[in-house]
Amino acid sequence: MKKVAFYTLGCKLNFSETSTIARSFEEKGYQRVEFNQNPDIFIINTCSVTENADKKCKKIVREAQRINPDGYVAILGCYAQLKPQEIATIPGVDAVLGAAEKFRLMELIDDFRKEPTGTARVYNSNIEEVLDYHASYSLNDRTRTFLKVQDGCDYPCSYCTIPLARGASRSDTIANVVKAAREIAERGVKEIVLTGVNIGDFGIQNGIRHERFADLVKALDAVEGIERFRISSIEPNLLTDEILEFISTSQRFVPHFHVPLQSGSNKVLGLMKRRYKRELYADRVAKIKELMPHACIGVDVIVGHPGETPELFLETYQFLQELPISYLHVFTYSERASTHALDIKPIVPSQQRAERSKMLHILSEKKRRAFYESQLGRVSDVLFEEEIENGQMQGWTENYVRITAQYDPLLINEIKTVQLTTIAENGLVQVSEPELMTVHN
Structure with missing residues (x-):
């Protein structure tokens, strides 16, 4: 069973697409692992809103090479559509897939074996030809x-x-x-x-x-x-x-x-x-x-x-x-x-x-x-997340106030009604004690 890892740069839209592509790998029997767990395949979904996003892509490729020099590296996303030939010259990159091709990744590359010549394969259509819509959503990456x-x-x-x-x-x-x-x-x-x-x-x-x-x-x-x-x-x-x-x-x-x-x-x-x-x-x-x-x-x-x-x-x-x-x-x-x-x-x-x-x-x-x-002083509904720091967990109110509360594993992915009390030293809002919280029905 080959191991595959994913890294996403950019927006929430990219996260939804990466998650959908990852599920297609799992359905084919691949084991999804973290980036640092010596995967056989690295999939990097890129952004290109700013020049800095391009630099980040190159840095992540270098990190993939450090983790597993024999790992297969495929680059997807906006940067891959805009500058495929530039990405193909990055040492360690094996494939570049543009906007029309990224959802056909497993069809276009069935073996994920590195070319002996070290040459990257480029799959990239003219953007005017990109007409299909591909539904996507993220799962298991975050509470939301x-x-x-x-x-x-x-x-x-x-x-x-x-x-x-x-x-x-x-x-x-x-x-x-x-x-x-x-x-x-x-x-x-x-x-x-x-x-x-x-x-x-x-x-x-x-x-x-x-x-x-x-x-x-x-x-x-x-x-x-x-x-x-x-x-x-x-x-x-x-x-x-x-x-x-x-x-x-x-x-x-x-x-x-x-x-x-x-x-x-x-x-x-x-x-x-x-x-x-x-x-x-x-x-x-x-x-x-x-x-x-x-x-x-x-x-x-x-x-x-x-x-x-x-x-x-x-x-x-x-x-x-x-x-x-x-x-x-x-x-x-x-x-x-x-x-x-x-x-x-x-x-x-x-x-x-x-x-x-x-x-x-x-x-x-x-x-x-x-x-x-x-x-402060208002009663709000908070969706608690898995982020834990110094014995505190975090969450969001309905109107996007970032809160912090004493960690309780039973609260993860639960919506509770709380009172917003004070602002903590880290700038987040503290809420009423967990035992005073009520379940949101």
Whole structure:
């Protein structure tokens, strides 16, 4: 029995796909092991949102070679689609599979034997030919399950390579997603996170819109056995009043929204080719808070995009400072081949990009702390996870407050009603004693 290990770089969508590919190996009799357990086969699912992700891929290949010099190394994912020939030259790589080929891994490579010449085999189609949708969800990797509902993107943002790496927007059907959610519920999973590249654009198949994301949300809300659905990320222009109003009264969809902003300057948003202005973004945040005052709102923001002058960055900073948001995911712009941003001037020096990133990271910590403090004294439902540190276990409230409590193995993968009491030294929120917790029915 050959042993196979997996390593995933990047987003929740990649995790869902890696898990699905891993199950296909297990079904064929392979033994799934950890990366450091001397596997015969290493499968690395890559990201290529930033230059740093590319460097991480090369580092992981080197580590695989150190663990087992004779191990077979296959590279999948976005980086593999964008730069297959570059990856093929990395010492130790045996196969490179692009977006259309990664789900055919076991069909294309049946023996997983290294070539005597040391030459990597490359399987890579033109991205315009990538039309099929492959359903995926994660299992047994975390307490929560990541369920893919959509892939690809039709938005030509100036800085982004995702349409080049994943192709055009395409989706599963509502019926198939509901079926998958029921299968996941049968495994005892309490929470599903809906993932995709642009999930608000759900419903497109073969270039034609057949269904809507709002209707998917309503259908999933009726699935028995899943206690929580969480939306991973949704574009502000696709987060409609209909969706927000339904979630505000839902029994299963939680009041947590991650809404990409990227810039708080309308001029920079224009340079980025985003499909909204900051006024619409502010309106969406206000609508969330009107309907769900305790909702958690996360924000993606990019610093140092070409054309972002110091004055335009300050517009972003002040805009974010004034918004009632809960945390930021800050990305430092990095040049990506074949993107429109390469033609935009002026270029922001690396030192300024780093300084702006630091400012927004500090702002994010202040926002998160203020949000956590606003939740103290409230009674919330917490899904406890397996992470244990210094005798403490962690979990998430429905509105995405990270909590810490005294470890109790009976609490793992259980939802309990607790009171949020204080903020611990590590910045997490402490809750009422476990013996005072009640089971969530």
